[in-house]
Amino acid sequence: MNDEPRPLDTGVGQPTPGQQTPGQHTLGPHVVGSRVVVRRLVPGETGPSGGPAMTDVLGVCEAWGGGVCVVRPADGVPVTIALRDVVSGKPVPPRPSVRDRVPARVAQEHGFALFPDLVTEPLGGWVLRDSATATARRANSVLAFGPSGLDGDTDVERVLAHYDRPVAAVLTGSPEHTRLTALGWVPESNESDTLFQVAALAQVSRALRGAAHPDAAVHGTTAPGGTGDEAWVRVTVGDHATAFAALDPAPDGDWLGLGGLAVDPAQRRRGLGLAALAACVGWGGERGASTVFLQVLGDNAPALALYERLGFRTHHRYRYLTPR
Secondary structure (H helix, E strand, O other): OOOOOOOOOOOOOOOOOOOOOOOOOOOOHHHOOOEEEEEEEEEEEEOOOOOEEEEEEEEEEEEEEOOEEEEEOOOOOOEEEEHHHEEEEEEOOOOOOOHHHOOHHHHHHHHHHHOOOOEEEEEOOEEEEEOOOOOOHHHOOEEOOOOOOOOOOHHHHHHHHHOOOOOEEEEOOOHHHHHHHHOOEEEOOOOOOEEEEEEEHHHHHHHOOOOOOOOEEEEEEEEOOOOOOEEEEEEEEOOEEEEEEEEOOOOEOOEEEEEEEEEOHHHOOOOHHHHHHHHHHHHHHHOOOOEEEEEEEOOOHHHHHHHHHHOOEEEEEEEEEEEO
């Protein structure tokens, strides 16, 4: 069997003497609009080994035809490459968005603003979290994402002493998850992992366009006394509250957190929850938010399907552990 690479049929003839024969690749007109990496010959230049010089171009393919392809790198300056100079290439996954590149620990910190009376205390690289009014585990547990950096089991001993009922949030499958499990910690409940989901606020806003319900009235407020300590949206039909959503009193940077969405079981599947979400997103957009996030249990299939349609994707997953 001949394992030599086949020359690329560019339609403009074979490479001139002295050039390296272009290799096999999966490029073509079908990659226009996609992110690609292209290795090309640099005509007239010699590489370090004495052979032809080559260089790689990474960017979005904007054109393919007429004997050339055009690739626009991240710096925005398009590069025109003769097809006869293409040595190899392939499509590559899209570059992760800015919000996807945010570490899980930092993403979690954006959610602190959901609890106005939250008190945090560093425990090395961990964070002790306490709230006198909130019952959510996010407000009454240690955020153990990454190593604490403390010697031995000092961190665990401090957690046990700090809480009447110790709970630790750990990234699923992380070294902290493994370590606490080995020390006898078990899932805090039988619930599935919690999924931290993010989306571009503009994308969610487009998906919710027209979500206003003809029979519903949307009410929003900050409390107490309009000080911004708390924000919520309530949807009513007549005199009856049918849907409720809590959100950050102000975006943390440009991140807007949704703390909860509840719809009267008797009023579900009428679009009332969507009306509440649309009001929340509109409220955040007016205040400069560009990213919206929420947290949902991984076994809540209906909610996950809805959030996926709106553009949300899982940023990270974690679970809560407690001593046996």
